[in-house]
Amino acid sequence: MTGQLSNTETWSLLACSVASLGVLSNTWSSDGAPVFASLALSGLAFSSSYAIIRWTGDAFIRVGRKGKDMSKKQPIELPEMMGLVSALVYLLCIIAFLPFAFKHDIVAATSGGGNKDVVIEAQVVETGRFLHRFPLEKLASYGFAYGTLATVIILGIIDDFFDIRWRHKFFIPAFASLPILGLYFVDFGVTHVVVPIALRPYLGEIVDLGSLYYLYMSAISIFCPNSINILAGINGIEVAQSIVIAMLILLNDAFYLVPSTPTLHPATDSHLFSVYLLLPFLGVSFALLKHNWFPAKVFVGDTYCYFAGMVFAVVGIMGHFSKTLMLLFIPQIFNFIYSAPQLFHIVPCPRHRLPRFNARTGLLEPSKATFSPEKPLNKWVGEVLKVLDTLKLLRVEMDEKGTVVSTTNLTILNLWLVWRGPKREDRLAVEILAMQTFVGLLGLAVRHRLALVIFSQDNL
């Protein structure tokens, strides 16, 4: 990577920026829907993070943020932690979007015109504005969402620099989620959930979880960032899986937003909030993916994984659709459960579990955890592994006595290679992403079809 944009890139990015600026200025002057402003800002976010990633790569290498890509025949040093650029551009976008999000309300509140169905009450405040109808609760949401994302970026940077132990860094996102949990406590405070029909005889129709609900939200915000962070190890997979999740959430939002009835859905605001947070996320992520896709020119770092996961957690929690969100995380949930024996050291866990690169074939193969005679595998665990081998859920190797001496590492990437044989890195990524998209679509279908069976009504 030379650190320079090619001529084609320069002109394409400029064209994209100029078009975005045009849409943006048009949206502002015509009082257009904020969604167009959000789209235009995403375009700007894409072009600027694309260029900045290219320009600053060398600076990251200079301060030691670099690593070798071990799944290549000639590993070269690549800049690490480049997701930081995307994350910062994203923060800027969210702030730049504020005036567009609230322009309509500012106009309605100041002039009294422009929005004739607003009944303005005689409550002139010191500033000379009618603030009565101003959606301050939406404004507070933006502030705290921003605070949470900025915090997770701080902690991601600290993690990338300090190389924190896994069992500590697992809880990092919990700290970062405090701003939105604080907001939730102060502002909404809704801690009841609708009970599935089967359990209603015992629990009633609605149950108030109280402080358990905060634990639940905290768990969501710990899970999303970490689950993206551990479904990693091949070029592009962290960013691309995040892009797939973002698009699936947008699809779900569209169900609520695309007008099918004359009245707006009561959850319109929540889902608009989600759209406004996800569009610029897609902008900065596509720019990063272009550099991180096989063969990678940059690595994204834990900063990006935390940041991406926290965007989803914020959107799900503030939008009150965290259960739906979990349906879109099925491959990550599977990967987490499947990894658990190694994460909790029931099965020995090597430092890196990414698929092994076979330099002869140029293909990736499942990597293995081997058990030395000094540190043998627990006998019962060995038996369970053999059963899982029979079920084709991993592949073990045994010595002549039938003792398990190695197993493929317990990640979804290795499992996929066990099932479908050695693959080139980009091919593996594409197949995993296709599977993820399919499972996600299925999840959404189940969500909106079967909700009737479980909850007696879909909230769509």
Add this chain to the structure above:
Amino acid sequence: MTGQLSNTETWSLLACSVASLGVLSNTWSSDGAPVFASLALSGLAFSSSYAIIRWTGDAFIRVGRKGKDMSKKQPIELPEMMGLVSALVYLLCIIAFLPFAFKHDIVAATSGGGNKDVVIEAQVVETGRFLHRFPLEKLASYGFAYGTLATVIILGIIDDFFDIRWRHKFFIPAFASLPILGLYFVDFGVTHVVVPIALRPYLGEIVDLGSLYYLYMSAISIFCPNSINILAGINGIEVAQSIVIAMLILLNDAFYLVPSTPTLHPATDSHLFSVYLLLPFLGVSFALLKHNWFPAKVFVGDTYCYFAGMVFAVVGIMGHFSKTLMLLFIPQIFNFIYSAPQLFHIVPCPRHRLPRFNARTGLLEPSKATFSPEKPLNKWVGEVLKVLDTLKLLRVEMDEKGTVVSTTNLTILNLWLVWRGPKREDRLAVEILAMQTFVGLLGLAVRHRLALVIFSQDNL
């Protein structure tokens, strides 16, 4: 530094934490004033950052965040950037404070009791609460203040790691101030200022600065962090000057808050907000000062300077008392103007301008910028320096031809040493802080006495 707390420290910190927790729990159950909660949280903030700074110092050294203290006879390596710990604990405090800040409103909004003068309107929202009277605009302020501070911490970390060029990093705080400027735009939008009497014939009583006002606020938020960052170079001065400024702002807040009339001052909320933001700041800063004071065990890093300056900028901007704030920055403003010839390279600027340590006497002396014959000083600049020397505003050295060959570096610390002779490092710090306190108190006196002359009424 062993990285361990002594027994005395452990017990003192535990006692402080337990007392703080007691006050906190009492405040919660008795619906006490949030200011007690804020005080208690500051106690917790002090003890926890004190301990964490001690425990994590070695980890900072391990990842290369270290530097030598050149003003000591035996310079040893000290951890750098430890202000990050204070900044993170501070963020946590601000969030933990939210439920206390809003408890009264939550109670009033939910039960309808507890606050009998609130007229509850029949506006039951979906959550079952009367949200009508909930001060959401205050909540949004917290969110965006948090966002701004988290952003400036990110940028401080990046600056500390990447060693950004001075002319770039000068503008770093402008990025960080965007959240509060965005909030200001969307929510308050007050861009008029009261005109001093002398100018009223030309400008009228109130003038609307429009977008200039945003430039002004942006300038404040660029100035505060940078001015603290350049009044640096001896043990403890960055933290101690911030503590002095924070206490002076608190004193000014007290003028508005301490009841002198039966009705509350209209600016009560702004000044309470300032108190709530500054008390925990004092907590984390005192813990840092204990480690950073002469002889320093840790360095604070640009992260702390940016963070501290931005706390003041946020408080001043959101509290609408940015002009008063500037009166408390007079030594920093003087230092900035005095430094300008070197900052803008009119006078050559060496890499470091901190006072020179004389190992023989153990005292600090003014450091010098020397002008080589290859790169001589502009003749006219030399003449100006000679005049300034006569005015005792610096000290030059001349060769036999009367050409200026060196000048003391243009910082307030060097100037103080020119005036008052060589001093030990802590003595210099104490004198500068005493001067700063005196000037600040004078500033406040002028503010509240002379305001009548300039603005026809004091807003007190």
